[in-house]
Amino acid sequence: xxxxxxxxxxxCSHICYYCDFAKVLLEGQPVDDYIDSLLEEYRSYGIKSLxxxxxxxxxxxxxxxxxMEKLLTGLTQELDLSLLEEFTxxxxxxxxxxxxxxxxxxxxxxxxxxGVQSFDDKLLQRIGRTHREAEVYDAxxxxxxxxxxxxxxDLIYALPGQEMATVVSDVEKFLALDLPHIALYSLILENHxxxxxxxxxxxxxLPSEDKNADMYEYIIETLVKHGYEHYEVSNFSKPGFExxxxxxxxxxxxxxxxxxxxxxxxxxxxxxNYGPVHHYLEAEAGQKRVNEEVLSLKEKVxxxxxxxxxxxxxxxxxxxxxxxxxxxxELYGQQVxxxxxxxxxxxxxxxxQMTDKGFELGNEVFEAFLLDDLPEK
Ligand code: SF4
Numbered sequence: 001x002x003x004x005x006x007x008x009x010x011x012c013s014h015i016c017y018y019c020d021f022a023k024v025l026l027e028g029q030p031v032d033d034y035i036d037s038l039l040e041e042y043r044s045y046g047i048k049s050l051x052x053x054x055x056x057x058x059x060x061x062x063x064x065x066x067x068m069e070k071l072l073t074g075l076t077q078e079l080d081l082s083l084l085e086e087f088t089x090x091x092x093x094x095x096x097x098x099x100x101x102x103x104x105x106x107x108x109x110x111x112x113x114x115g116v117q118s119f120d121d122k123l124l125q126r127i128g129r130t131h132r133e134a135e136v137y138d139a140x141x142x143x144x145x146x147x148x149x150x151x152x153x154d155l156i157y158a159l160p161g162q163e164m165a166t167v168v169s170d171v172e173k174f175l176a177l178d179l180p181h182i183a184l185y186s187l188i189l190e191n192h193x194x195x196x197x198x199x200x201x202x203x204x205x206l207p208s209e210d211k212n213a214d215m216y217e218y219i220i221e222t223l224v225k226h227g228y229e230h231y232e233v234s235n236f237s238k239p240g241f242e243x244x245x246x247x248x249x250x251x252x253x254x255x256x257x258x259x260x261x262x263x264x265x266x267x268x269x270x271x272x273n274y275g276p277v278h279h280y281l282e283a284e285a286g287q288k289r290v291n292e293e294v295l296s297l298k299e300k301v302x303x304x305x306x307x308x309x310x311x312x313x314x315x316x317x318x319x320x321x322x323x324x325x326x327x328x329x330e331l332y333g334q335q336v337x338x339x340x341x342x343x344x345x346x347x348x349x350x351x352x353q354m355t356d357k358g359f360e361l362g363n364e365v366f367e368a369f370l371l372d373d374l375p376e377k
Pocket of ligand 1: 011016019020021057059115
């Protein structure tokens with residue numbers, strides 16, 4: 001049984017220009033019905049114990065205070081809370097009213113993930129975010145007063161028109177806050193976004209690949225120098241503050257995915273729920289999935305490598321062999337040797353770990369672990 005659950009709240013009060021997540025504009029949506037339906041799906045799994053819970057979006061904090069209260073109570077009332085180690089809620093800095101913070105603080109939620117993206121008001125405006133720098137400080141101060149210490153923020157770099165100077169100031173402003181965790185993502189252009197539309201019309205001026213790589217190098221170097229562990233491609237933490245929930249994904253472990261558009265992995269099946277809210281609402285609690293994929297041995301092995309390599313700790317050959325009953329060196333010995341030669345993997349016996357250069361060129365490394373064929377046993 002899984003001991004991690006992801007809960008999806010797909011509503012947003014505004015759509016950011018770069019976003020291709022499963023989300024919908026809040027206005028006019030049947031939010032109360034959605035929470036009822038989501039809790040029904042959650043209960044249909046008979047979940048009694050979890051190690052990690054994660055409410056993401058969309059924007060969970062666009063819920064009203066009573067809606068959030070109902071959701072938190074519904075998710076935790078049947079749980080053995082002594083086993084729940086990490087309970088994260090994603091929040092938009094401008095939605096965190098004192099009442100919302102009070103509801104979160106009196107619940108078992110113990111980690112807040114703030115979608116900051118940048119501390120530069122001009123950049124925030126340019127990417128379609130509605131909050132501003134001052135609201136970030138204000139939200140963090142009030143969260144701390146309410147007792148939240150485990151706060152993480154997301155930042156995006158390589159934004160249109162962004163220069164190194166704003167990456168430097170964003171990182172410095174993060175360091176000044178002395179938070180225990182940060183995720184930094186390079187902007188990726190996705191289809192069906194305002195940015196992709198602008199790019200096609202030649203109106204988006206993104207930093208070059210070289211500049212992008214310089215930004216990533218600067219980020220790694222600076223955060224590591226300040227005591228943050230670079231424990232995953234895009235994630236940095238003070239010791240002991242790694243995201244336990246996200247490590248479930250990178251450890252290729254099973255988890256429940258609940259809500260419209262949510263993905264889950266249970267019993268060797270990767271599944272995805274209906275995305276459009278009305279489709280999700282119409283489906284019975286046990287029928288919310290729009291597709292299910294039973295993974296072959298080859299796919300499981302490849303995923304183990306792609307996901308595991310995202311972590312600085314990499315993949316342990318002994319656990320790989322115990323999990324799949326396969327000889328690692330027979331499968332990947334040659335590739336590993338070549339990647340070590342190219343400086344993309346560390347040369348460590350018993351471990352497959354990416355170097356900083358490997359992290360930078362991630363896809364090249366991942367591709368090397370694609371298999372031609374692997375017969376089912
Ligand atoms: S980035 Fe977040 S807040 Fe913005 S539209 Fe996407 S899900 Fe909503």
